[in-house]
Amino acid sequence: MAVDPIPPITLPPIQDPVQEGDWLRQGLQQWLNQEFIPEGINATIAERAAQIFVRQRLEGENDLGSLVIAIVTEMQAFDFRESFFSEFAVANAVSDLILESLGYETCCGQS
Template sequence: MTQPIPPITLPPMQDPQQEGEWLRNTLQTWLDREFLPEPINQKIAQRASQIFVRQRLEGENDLGSLVIAIVTEMQAFDFSKSFYSEFAIANAVSDLLLDSLGIDRCCGQ
């Protein structure tokens, strides 16, 4: 029988500005490397970072809930000048956070 994947809880936020800047820079670098370095990537990374920081300041530490919040709030973002969507951005944020925590995201491990 398959076991459910346990939730991943991020450590409490220590420095909102530093975490927001880290996510913005890291996400923009990922976006630029994944397809093309486009000016819209900076706006996407900035918006995702704002959502992330606000959610964390409101006490949200569950990674799954953070991903859902990013998907939901990024739906209002105009992705027409980008190769990305709100789902790609939320998944990228999740992957970047897991990498930063040293959690292997391969194969459901």
């Protein structure tokens, strides 16, 4: 049985970098705090991921898959020793937050 590949998801060009960064930072921090326990490091993780995301968007990257890979790559330099999370968990959470905001079911990849 053949399975159709999931088509790439392209975000519209960034309109308000501050608003987009704040939205992502707040949503990601809330997700991190709810996933295990609220920790101070979660705010730092969310801030760093939002910075990477917004910078990539300002540089013209609008492909969600490429944005997720950029977050994984750049967050590898982050010290996660004080956290329950990794760069992969953070990038996947960012992807889920964005997909949900676009109306996609994150469990199934369907809109």
